[in-house]
Amino acid sequence: MIISPTDLEVTDLEADAIVVGVDAQGTLTKEAQEVDVATGGMLARLVTQEEISGKLGKVTVILSPPGVKAGQVAVVGLGESRQFGRGQAFRAAAAAAKRLAERPRRRVAFFLGDGWTEQQVESGVCGAMVGCQGQDLYRSEKNLHAIEEILWDDAYEAVLTSGQILGESINLTRQLVNEPPSRIYPESFAAEAEKFAEESGLEIEVWDEQRLEDERCNALLAVARGSARPPRLVILSHMGGDPGDPILSLVGKGVTFDSGGLSVKTTDSMKTMKCDMAGAATVFGAMQAIVRLELPINVIGLAGLVENMVGGDSYKVGDVISARNGKTIEVLNTDAEGRLVLADVLDLAIERRAEKIIDLATLTGACMIALGTDVAGLMTNDQAWCDAVRAAADDCGEGVWQLPMFPDYYDELIHSKVADIKNVGEGRWAGAITAAKFLEQFVGKTPWTHIDVAGPAFLENPKPWLDAGGTGMFVRTLVEVARRWNA
Ligand code: BES
Numbered sequence: 001m002i003i004s005p006t007d008l009e010v011t012d013l014e015a016d017a018i019v020v021g022v023d024a025q026g027t028l029t030k031e032a033q034e035v036d037v038a039t040g041g042m043l044a045r046l047v048t049q050e051e052i053s054g055k056l057g058k059v060t061v062i063l064s065p066p067g068v069k070a071g072q073v074a075v076v077g078l079g080e081s082r083q084f085g086r087g088q089a090f091r092a093a094a095a096a097a098k099r100l101a102e103r104p105r106r107r108v109a110f111f112l113g114d115g116w117t118e119q120q121v122e123s124g125v126c127g128a129m130v131g132c133q134g135q136d137l138y139r140s141e142k143n144l145h146a147i148e149e150i151l152w153d154d155a156y157e158a159v160l161t162s163g164q165i166l167g168e169s170i171n172l173t174r175q176l177v178n179e180p181p182s183r184i185y186p187e188s189f190a191a192e193a194e195k196f197a198e199e200s201g202l203e204i205e206v207w208d209e210q211r212l213e214d215e216r217c218n219a220l221l222a223v224a225r226g227s228a229r230p231p232r233l234v235i236l237s238h239m240g241g242d243p244g245d246p247i248l249s250l251v252g253k254g255v256t257f258d259s260g261g262l263s264v265k266t267t268d269s270m271k272t273m274k275c276d277m278a279g280a281a282t283v284f285g286a287m288q289a290i291v292r293l294e295l296p297i298n299v300i301g302l303a304g305l306v307e308n309m310v311g312g313d314s315y316k317v318g319d320v321i322s323a324r325n326g327k328t329i330e331v332l333n334t335d336a337e338g339r340l341v342l343a344d345v346l347d348l349a350i351e352r353r354a355e356k357i358i359d360l361a362t363l364t365g366a367c368m369i370a371l372g373t374d375v376a377g378l379m380t381n382d383q384a385w386c387d388a389v390r391a392a393a394d395d396c397g398e399g400v401w402q403l404p405m406f407p408d409y410y411d412e413l414i415h416s417k418v419a420d421i422k423n424v425g426e427g428r429w430a431g432a433i434t435a436a437k438f439l440e441q442f443v444g445k446t447p448w449t450h451i452d453v454a455g456p457a458f459l460e461n462p463k464p465w466l467d468a469g470g471t472g473m474f475v476r477t478l479v480e481v482a483r484r485w486n487a
Pocket residue numbers: 258276333335336337338362363364365366424425431454455
């Protein structure tokens with residue numbers, strides 16, 4: 001995709017379509033007003049008739065408008081102007097792009113940025129790229145057609161470039177999630193990582209089974225045992241700072257398919273389980289953006305890649321595993337596999353001198369019961385670090401909400417009668433929190449924030465601004481955290 005600035009008048013620009021905005025009060029933006037004048041008051045009339053809506057993400061297309069050189073005008077709702085931020089900019093541009101992408105378009109020009117901050121323009125560009133990319137990788141007739149050339153009114157080249165980098169990284173994450181599990185399994189996932197690492201200049205280390213054994217990653221290996229596909233552990237690093245600078249560590253759950261293992265899932269709950277590597281894919285997307293943005297900081301991204309399957313050598317209910325950090329774990333449900341994988345990867349993050357850690361994982365259905373499908377759960381052992389992560393997510397417009405970690409109530413729920421801890425809580429209560437309590441056992445005193453993305457990582461139905469499937473959510477938040485690191 002080509003993205004470039006334009007300073008042509010909105011009415012003079014030759015393109016398949018131009019995009020202008022209207023807010024929730026029905027106020028047309030500057031360029032929308034110019035289109036209104038050129039069309040003899042058509043836009044204002046349609047707003048009065050409530051044919052054009054200013055609701056965030058509503059798109060009204062006007063074909064062959066008089067007085068305008070472009071083939072059509074898409075008027076996109078910007079929502080409440082008082083609440084307008086980067087999240088709204090992303091969604092509005094994405095919704096317009098998605099609507100226009102229903103047919104192939106050579107060139108679409110966005111005239112939204114009047115009064116937008118640079119950060120909002122960046123988010124808009126990023127949204128436009130994400131909105132027009134669909135999940136239909138294997139359909140011969142596509143639902144969505146990526147726009148070939150995007151023009152953005154009155155924007156700095158550098159802002160467009162960073163918006164494009166973010167958009168490409170989000171789409172990388174989405175594509176990895178959307179690929180079927182027959183194509184993305186631990187080895188092939190690691191091979192994809194090697195490919196983009198080389199292209200973007202990230203350092204990469206891939207651990208195979210032998211290395212995982214030598215490194216005592218027994219919890220990760222236990223989960224992998226039921227599968228014919230051997231596990232991998234990927235370490236990406238970008239040392240953009242000084243050698244002694246603190247290291248930000250991003251950790252992702254990379255279960256390329258979660259059948260539940262011997263505690264096997266139903267077909268219905270398995271349907272979306274190719275998405276169980278979304279945490280790892282999000283870390284990969286963020287790492288790619290961070291290196292391409294040349295952020296002057298030290299970041300390491302780690303992902304544990306396994307397939308949770310049923311086999312003659314599957315790990316069993318009742319097994320006791322000794323994790324990399326020496327803690328013993330009683331396995332009472334093989335479907336609580338993500339925390340076992342993360343246990344060893346978090347321990348490695350500490351060994352690699354993480355100053356602070358964020359992990360992302362499609363960890364629990366319980367988190368979706370608590371917060372729904374659009375909002376991720378935050379859990380932490382360090383309130384200041386969690387506040388920093390939350391502030392970044394809030395500014396990007398990605399929904400997060402913190403859940404408590406009270407030791408008095410929750411610590412005892414993972415006590416085991418035969419080992420140090422067990423891999424499930426008591427019954428189904430506080431399932432998102434007991435999973436986090438388990439992870440907390442592997443980070444020591446290092447400030448750590450866990451993001452349970454079970455809900456927002458994957459959409460079962462499309463939104464006006466985003467096709468169904470992998471969402472790439474939290475790539476922007478992670479990059480925002482990285483931008484603020486050291487600052
Ligand atoms: N990958 C699932 C969690 C999940 C569920 C992600 C739905 C996305 C959508 C995880 O490995 C899992 O199976 N968790 C169990 C834990 C339970 C056995 C303690 C769950 O949530 O039911």
